[in-house]
Amino acid sequence: MAKKTTPPDRKTAAATQKSESIYDVTYQIVRLVPKGRVTSYGAVAAAIGATSGARMVGYAMNLAHGVKPKVPAHRVVNRNGMLTGKHHFQPPGLMEELLLKEGVKVANDTVVDFEKLFWDPMVELAPR
DNA sequence: AACATGACGTCGC
DNA sequence: AGCGACGCCATGT
Incomplete structure (x- = not known):
């Protein structure tokens, strides 16, 4: 009876992911973005x-919804600063609201002085 | 296993 | 300078 090895009940994606996934790392980088600053996807x-x-x-970022601690995804924009x-976001426009509250000016869905407010994790976290 | 999609980025026309 | 297509890596079907 009992032929073959009974495979243990492995839950889907139980041990698929390791301690750190690319998302985890991404969230942490974004969380490091200081208030009033923005960064780009490429930089992260x-x-x-x-x-x-x-x-x-x-x-x-899309999965960052409801992730704790809260991920300031609104501080992340594309290379264009757009x-x-x-x-x-929910509702759409919340992103702009949050940025404006933090002192980041937004015009036409684009961050004003983006290069000035640009926060490069690579540079800030990079050991000189 | 292959195809299609995506909160981007870069190159070409 | 504006629009289109390809590339990248991961996820879902």
Whole structure:
């Protein structure tokens, strides 16, 4: 009886992920963004080692909804300084609101003086 | 396993 | 200078 080895009840994605997933790292980088500052997906991606994974960063932000501690995804914009993800907020426009409250001026869905407010994790966290 | 999608980025026209 | 297409990496179907 009992032929073959009975496979243990493995839950889906039980041990699939390790302690740190690309999302976890991404969230932490974003959380490090100081108030009144903004960063870009590409910069964060480069900081986590996914230089070309800018899309993954955006993907991670999408999952960041309800993640604790809260992830200031509104401080993350594209390389253009444009609030590309504003439509993913609830309600849309919340992203701009939050930025304005933090002192970041937004015009036409784009961060004003983006390069000035740009916070590069690679530079700030990089050991000189 | 292959295809399609995505909060980006870069190159080409 | 504005629009289109490809590339990247991960996820879902």
